[in-house]
């Protein structure tokens with residue numbers, strides 16, 4: 001049985017992070033649709049149910065796909081989007097935690113976030129990424 005399963009998956013993409021994500025989103029949407037159908041018009045519930053089905057079908061198509069390089073590229077894209085979202089939230093939390101001691105600026109050139117200690121008056125901030133200088137009040 002195990003051999004047959006291994007042979008079946010040979011040359012196929014298998015389960016990756018994006019497929020797992022689609023599968024989980026599909027399951028959550030299924031649960032949401034069953035709740036919504038109880039309270040709202042059935043049209044909305046049906047739309048969510050259809051979306052859930054699309055997610056689950058897509059995840060299966062990806063798992064059994066033989067175009068591994070293309071699926072790997074999709075997975076990479078998903079991971080980079082996920083990382084930027086997670087890092088964005090982390091950055092926001094750090095800024096909130098340090099808001100009494102530091103002031104945060106966005107570099108006018110490259111948009112990266114710069115941190116300076118508070119209470120130093122007017123200062124020149126030099127971006128450590130692109131070297132741009134600008135005046136700011138700490």
Ligand SMILES: [Zn+2]
Pocket residue numbers: 107108109110111112127128129130131132
């Ligand atoms: Zn910069």
